[in-house]
Amino acid sequence: MRRHRFSWKKNKLRRAFFLFMLPSFLGVLVFVLIPFLDVVKRSFSTAVTSQFNGIQNYKTIFTNQAFMLAVKNTFRFTFVCIPLLVVVGLIIAVPLSKMKSAGIIKSLYLFPLAMPTATIVIVWKMFFYRQGFLNLALSRIGEITGLWGEVQKDYLASSAAFWILVFSYVWKNTGYTVVLWLAGILGISNEMLEAARVDGASERQSFFKIILPNLKGSLYTIVILSFLNSFKIYREAYLVAGAYPEQDIYLLQHLFNNWFVNLDFDKMAAAAVCVGGFLFVVIMLLQRVWDNRD
Amino acid sequence: MVEWKKKMKYVKKEVTVVLLLLPASLVCLPMILLVTGSVMGNGELRQYLSPLFTEGTTFISWKLVPDYPTFENYGKLLFLTPQFFVLFWNSMKMVGCILAGQLIIGVPAAWAFAVYKVKGSRILFALYVVLMLLPFQVTMLSSYLVLNRLGMLDTHQAVIWPAVFSTFPVFLSYGGFRCIPMQLLEAARIDGAGEFKIFCKIGLPLGKSGLLSAMVLGFLEYWNMMEQPMAFLEEKALWPLSLYLPEITWAQAGYAFGASIITLIPAAFVFVWGQDYLEQGIIFSGLKE
Numbered sequence: 072m073r074r075h076r077f078s079w080k081k082n083k084l085r086r087a088f089f090l091f092m093l094p095s096f097l098g099v100l101v102f103v104l105i106p107f108l109d110v111v112k113r114s115f116s117t118a119v120t121s122q123f124n125g126i127q128n129y130k131t132i133f134t135n136q137a138f139m140l141a142v143k144n145t146f147r148f149t150f151v152c153i154p155l156l157v158v159v160g161l162i163i164a165v166p167l168s169k170m171k172s173a174g175i176i177k178s179l180y181l182f183p184l185a186m187p188t189a190t191i192v193i194v195w196k197m198f199f200y201r202q203g204f205l206n207l208a209l210s211r212i213g214e215i216t217g218l219w220g221e222v223q224k225d226y227l228a229s230s231a232a233f234w235i236l237v238f239s240y241v242w243k244n245t246g247y248t249v250v251l252w253l254a255g256i257l258g259i260s261n262e263m264l265e266a267a268r269v270d271g272a273s274e275r276q277s278f279f280k281i282i283l284p285n286l287k288g289s290l291y292t293i294v295i296l297s298f299l300n301s302f303k304i305y306r307e308a309y310l311v312a313g314a315y316p317e318q319d320i321y322l323l324q325h326l327f328n329n330w331f332v333n334l335d336f337d338k339m340a341a342a343a344v345c346v347g348g349f350l351f352v353v354i355m356l357l358q359r360v361w362d363n364r365d
Numbered sequence: 366m367v368e369w370k371k372k373m374k375y376v377k378k379e380v381t382v383v384l385l386l387l388p389a390s391l392v393c394l395p396m397i398l399l400v401t402g403s404v405m406g407n408g409e410l411r412q413y414l415s416p417l418f419t420e421g422t423t424f425i426s427w428k429l430v431p432d433y434p435t436f437e438n439y440g441k442l443l444f445l446t447p448q449f450f451v452l453f454w455n456s457m458k459m460v461g462c463i464l465a466g467q468l469i470i471g472v473p474a475a476w477a478f479a480v481y482k483v484k485g486s487r488i489l490f491a492l493y494v495v496l497m498l499l500p501f502q503v504t505m506l507s508s509y510l511v512l513n514r515l516g517m518l519d520t521h522q523a524v525i526w527p528a529v530f531s532t533f534p535v536f537l538s539y540g541g542f543r544c545i546p547m548q549l550l551e552a553a554r555i556d557g558a559g560e561f562k563i564f565c566k567i568g569l570p571l572g573k574s575g576l577l578s579a580m581v582l583g584f585l586e587y588w589n590m591m592e593q594p595m596a597f598l599e600e601k602a603l604w605p606l607s608l609y610l611p612e613i614t615w616a617q618a619g620y621a622f623g624a625s626i627i628t629l630i631p632a633a634f635v636f637v638w639g640q641d642y643l644e645q646g647i648i649f650s651g652l653k654e
Contacts (some may be wrong), residue, residue, distance in 0.1 A: 083560075088486060092489075095532075099493075099496065109510055112505050125419055148385065166384075175384065176385050181640065185635070189610035189625070189628065193622070197418070202425055207424040250647045254648045298498075305502075328502070343503050350498065354494070
């Protein structure tokens, strides 16, 4: 009798789960999962006649110079930006966490998140064009100190463009990293820190021995979210430098877009499967590492 | 000695505040440039900015208070450019429809994940997380194929529908629902409340913070949307503001500054009003399942 009732309840819950999930799951199925299977199929076929041609498309993209360049640049961008953002965020969050009213400062750091890219691009152009503010400031400094002459560097057309992207990425994303670090730091129990202080631990010791080890969880989420947001740098890159920018900032996003415009669907399909598969494996590995830690 | 130590501590605190404000001023600087630019006459702007688009050796210059402050840029935008209104409402319409759709479709799914731990729900949730993290470029081709099949290309629906089924708001709302104690739901069940009633009467009011943070983050994200309309909308009359702004040339700089400020206003408004939810949302998005 009891068992019967139990399974009846379980059925009811299962039905509720199913009903609440249904609209969302149907949408995901129709708009994402089924078409992605189609993409997988296309990645093994020719673009025009859609005949099966094995791994030819994959061979093509891995010998394609633009693809290799884009992969290299995207990796470089990620490996420079994410550690930089993580550290900058922490450097700002630690003193903020000791303040009583961090509200306004936090808002200031968060605001770039709200600024639409299109509105900020005009300002970046004013700064980084050849006759812009940055060169003006550098020239003045050179003039005053007498160390160098007038600076006439065109940042967007040289390898410095990469660093401009890094700068605007950090500029935009520091705020939420600070919020996440702050949440992590404030989540550490005060008793633990108190106890350490009573035992005579210095500020520095309690930072390295207590605070940092307790922030591993925050680190994981910050890395994941920064990674997610790093793909959106395409907006800045595209608006500042167009569809075919200086080759140091030619990212995977540019390549996908240009393939899309040129209707190179066979290459696009193969690349989407590769990038998607790679990200899937990375996310799963990170989750595995994370789960083992608890 | 103690006095001195106290003083040192005070000074140290002041120095930290100043050091923290320095990088933050980088945030204000662009704002100041945009605002002053938007109230400058076109002649004055051209004089300051011309070094940028002519070949020469003079540098850009700027004045924090324009010689002849004017609202002509705003006037021109608001009264003489009907096109601007069309684009503004395009943006509003798309963002509004997306957020409404996410509320109706994504929120119940989040509730399902948070409350009904049935077999298989964990795997499905992991799938949703992976989908949330895939960048637009990876799903661009598949979205194109399905939008093409459904005949939605070059309509606003091409931008709206894929965003409605984004799994990001599901994840954020899940964070809010998860904080509701299960005993409460159990008690309601014993009192004979149906599952849908529980969702409406307990879930929605108590999980509000997750919902609102999904909406705030969603607004900021879709107001700034570029990749999707760029790929799926060819007709320029359908474009959102975010895509149109960069098309304005230097020759019309005043117009560009004014339009930037007007584009910024809704986002700034949502930011100021919803900052708590924004922070909450960022924290929710970081919660481990």
